[in-house]
Structures are given as structure tokens and as C-alpha cells.
Amino acid sequence: MTAVAHSRYAARTCHRLASTLVPFLAAACTCGAPEKPAPERVEAPVAVFARAAGDVRVKHADSEEWLAAREGMALRAEDRIRTVQGASATIAFPSGSTLEVAESSLVTVAGVASSGVRLEKGAVDVDWPRGAAGPGGGQAGSGPPGEFVVETRAARARVSREVVFQ
Amino acid sequence: MTLAFLLAALLLAGPDGGSAAPPAAQAADSALATADRAIAEARAAGASASDLGAAAALLERARASLREGRLDESRRLSDQAWEAARKARESAAGGTRFSVDVGEGESTRIAVSRGTVQVEAGSEKVALPAGQGARSRPGSRLELGPVPGTPALLDPPDGTVITVRPSARPAEPVLAWSAVGGAVTYEIRVTRDQAGREVALRLSSASARAPLRGELPAGDYFWRVAAVDGRGIAGAASSPRRLRVADQPPRLEVEKPVWR
Numbered sequence: 001m002t003a004v005a006h007s008r009y010a011a012r013t014c015h016r017l018a019s020t021l022v023p024f025l026a027a028a029c030t031c032g033a034p035e036k037p038a039p040e041r042v043e044a045p046v047a048v049f050a051r052a053a054g055d056v057r058v059k060h061a062d063s064e065e066w067l068a069a070r071e072g073m074a075l076r077a078e079d080r081i082r083t084v085q086g087a088s089a090t091i092a093f094p095s096g097s098t099l100e101v102a103e104s105s106l107v108t109v110a111g112v113a114s115s116g117v118r119l120e121k122g123a124v125d126v127d128w129p130r131g132a133a134g135p136g137g138g139q140a141g142s143g144p145p146g147e148f149v150v151e152t153r154a155a156r157a158r159v160s161r162e163v164v165f166q
Numbered sequence: 167m168t169l170a171f172l173l174a175a176l177l178l179a180g181p182d183g184g185s186a187a188p189p190a191a192q193a194a195d196s197a198l199a200t201a202d203r204a205i206a207e208a209r210a211a212g213a214s215a216s217d218l219g220a221a222a223a224l225l226e227r228a229r230a231s232l233r234e235g236r237l238d239e240s241r242r243l244s245d246q247a248w249e250a251a252r253k254a255r256e257s258a259a260g261g262t263r264f265s266v267d268v269g270e271g272e273s274t275r276i277a278v279s280r281g282t283v284q285v286e287a288g289s290e291k292v293a294l295p296a297g298q299g300a301r302s303r304p305g306s307r308l309e310l311g312p313v314p315g316t317p318a319l320l321d322p323p324d325g326t327v328i329t330v331r332p333s334a335r336p337a338e339p340v341l342a343w344s345a346v347g348g349a350v351t352y353e354i355r356v357t358r359d360q361a362g363r364e365v366a367l368r369l370s371s372a373s374a375r376a377p378l379r380g381e382l383p384a385g386d387y388f389w390r391v392a393a394v395d396g397r398g399i400a401g402a403a404s405s406p407r408r409l410r411v412a413d414q415p416p417r418l419e420v421e422k423p424v425w426r
Contacts, residue, residue: 053364088363102267103365119274123267128281130260150266155274155287155302159262 045074046109047091050098054087081107083122097148100125116149116158124150128159193386193410194237197244200360201225204251208258217254221247241408242324248360249405256280264294265400273303275399277313299399314393314401317343317352317374327410330382341389342375343404349393353400356382356389360406384413 056069061078105122147160228243262281277299287302321342356367388406
């Protein structure tokens with residue numbers, strides 16, 4: 001087995017572990033991989049479904065399929081979440097922050113660089129607890145610590161430790 | 167961190183309402199368990215001893231009522247304990263809480279209930295404190311102002327048994343609450359769970375009352391009301407009240423008189 005093939009095998013193994021066991025173990029796996037992982041699915045999850053009630057669907061960034069959401073399912077950058085009428089979901093971030101997605105909503109988990117979610121339709125509630133460290137928990141490569149952003153086409157709402165009155 | 171996160175995810179699973187109609191004893195048991203769990207969550211979140219004590223005292227009274235067979239009273243006390251625990255947890259959490267929704271014409275509405283949120287729209291940048299809201303519409307300046315207050319629920323009393331039909335009918339149940347200044351409409355949510363997440367029916371009313379019409383299968387529900395202002399910004403919803411929907415209107419049972 002060549003070095004490249006070996007490193008790809010390691011990356012694939014990490015992905016399987018991340019998908020089937022504890023999602024946030026993936027962060028540790030990818031940190032140890034000798035090669036920069038190419039497929040998006042190897043990225044560390046940035047959030048997880050804590051609750052899904054009714055018809056809640058997820059489209060992972062590397063797929064065209066809308067899957068039924070289930071508790072414990074990992075979410076990564078650019079994954080999309082859709083709720084129909086009467087459905088709702090709670091998404092938990094490792095920092096302790098939670099995002100409640102209301103019925104009839106469409107949300108995209110933002111990229112690591114912008115740390116938060118994009119709200120295309122519907123409504124969300126954000127609970128940012130005292131001392132929250134950001135969507136990625138402030139870990140290296142998991143987004144800016146101490147910030148959470150909800151972005152729409154018309155506005156951007158940001159909560160961070162350094163909000164200052166103007 | 168991972169362990170703490172998983173624990174948080176488990177705790178966030180929330181109370182389980184269920185859509186079936188459980189017998190009264192089962193409903194009282196379930197309410198007790200839900201309140202018990204809420205108190206444990208509040209304790210884990212670092213709620214103060216006095217707040218926890220108030221919730222625990224209510225729960226103890228609920229247990230006593232259940233032991234003595236006063237099921238409705240037990241359920242009511244359990245609901246009060248749940249609400250006290252929720253408030254204790256909120257108060258312990260501190261931090262920031264805000265909501266964002268995208269309305270018609272791609273307008274965005276932001277309401278802050280705790281902490282401060284930085285809002286950016288075009289070149290504008292504003293720090294919104296708790297109790298304030300903003301609306302952003304394409305091509306317009308940010309519209310800022312206070313978030314509407316919270317209505318107090320008036321009727322029907324907690325735990326009332328009703329029947330619901332899709333269309334108007336005589337003596338249909340009417341929900342009523344206190345009017346809120348600045349409110350243009352009120353949003354009424356009937357949910358299957360106490361936390362208000364699993365919406366079974368959504369109503370809207372321009373006044374402080376609304377006939378309860380719709381498709382609601384028999385079972386236990388919770389209802390709450392939020393005031394909405396002219397910008398479409400909703401204030402915090404009221405505390406929930408329990409409602410039991412029966413298939414048939416509750417009948418007055420009259421025992422056969424015994425003549426002596």
C-alpha cells in the first residue's frame with residue numbers, strides 16, 4: 001500500500017467512525033490524518049441533531065438526497081435542514097449553544113469560516129449560553145470562537161462576547 | 167467537552183407530549199415525570215437553590231395530590247413545577263437568546279429576549295439589547311423598536327376539557343388573553359408538548375380572543391399566545407396552559423335519584 005493510498009484509507013476510516021459512532025470523535029481523527037482530507041464528509045461535524053419532531057429532512061453537502069433527520073445525526077458545513085408544517089428540530093453545537101428550527105423552515109449550516117447558519121425560509125431561535133465558545137466549541141479549525149451568526153438575504157444577526165452598544 | 171455536549175444533547179430531548187389520549191392517571195404521571203426531568207435539567211444548568219426549591223416544593227405537592235388520587239390537581243401542580251423549573255433554568259443560563267425569521271418579501275425580523283445581538287443590514291450596524299426588535303427589508307433602513315409584551319392567558323382555565331370542530335358552531339370553545347399594547351395580531355400555538363415545539367394547530371387573531379377551530383385529534387395539548395406588532399415581530403409567548411380535547415363534548419353525569 002502506497003503512502004497516499006494509506007492516508008486515503010485512514011481518512012475513509014475516520015469518516016465511517018464519525019458517521020456511525022460519536023460524531024465529534026471525527027475532529028480528533030482528522031487532526032491525526034497525515035494528508036489533508038479531500039472529501040467534504042471527512043470534515044469535522046459542526047453540530048448534531050438533538051431532537052427532530054415531525055418531518056425533518058437533511059441534505060448533506062455531498063449528496064442530492066433529502067434524508068430523514070434523527071437524533072444524534074451529525075451536521076457539517078453546507079448541510080441543509082428542512083422542516084415541513086408542524087415539524088421542528090433542535091440542533092446542538094458543542095459549545096452548548098442550541099438552535100431551534102421552527103416549522104416550514106429551510107436552514108443551511110454555514111461554512112466553518114462564517115460559523116453559524118443561513119436562514120433561507122422560516123424561523124429559528126438561538127440560545128447562546130453564558131460562556132459559549134462558538135459553534136465549533138472553539139477547537140482549532142472549527143470556526144471563530146465566541147461567535148454565532150444567523151444570516152439571511154436581508155440581514156445578519158451576530159452574537160459574540162465582544163458585542164458593543166453603539 | 168464531547169461528554170458534556172452529549173449530555174446537553176440528551177437533556178435537550180425535551181418533554182414528550184405524545185399525540186394519543188392517555189387516561190387521566192397516565193397524564194398526571196407523565197406531567198409529574200416531565201416536571202421532575204425539568205427540575206433535574208435546571209439543577210444541571212446551575213439554577214439557584216431558591217429557584218430549584220420553589221419548583222421542587224410544587225412537585226412535592228403534585229406527588230402528594232397524585233398519591234391521594236386528585237389527578238387534575240396533581241397535573242396542574244406538575245405543570246406549575248415545570249414552568250418554575252424552566253424559568254430557573256433560563257435565569258441560570260444567562261447568555262443570549264434571540265429569534266430570527268424570514269417573512270414575505272424577504273424581510274428579516276429579529277427579536278432579542280436575553281443579552282445583546284449585533285444586527286447588520288447593508289452598511290448599518292446596530293447592537294440590539296434584550297426586549298428590542300429589528301426588521302430589515304431590502305432597500306430600506308433597519309426599523310428598530312421594542313418587542314411586544316407577553317399576553318396573560320385568561321380563558322379557558324388550565325386543564326379544561328373541550329371538543330374542537332373545523333367550522334364555527336354554537337358554544338364553541340373560545341381562547342382569551344389580555345390585550346398587549348402595540349400588538350396588531352396574536353399568534354396562538356396549540357402544541358403537543360409543554361415546551362411548545364410540536365405544533366398541532368396554529369391560529370391567528372386580530373383581537374384578544376379566538377374561537378378554537380381546527381383539526382385536533384383527542385388528546386392532551388398546551389396552548390400559548392404571542393403578540394405580534396406591525397413589523398411582524400413577535401414578543402415572547404405566554405406560559406402554556408393545558409387543554410384536553412375530547413372526541414365528544416363532556417357530558418353531565420346525573421345519578422338516578424333514590425326515592426325514599
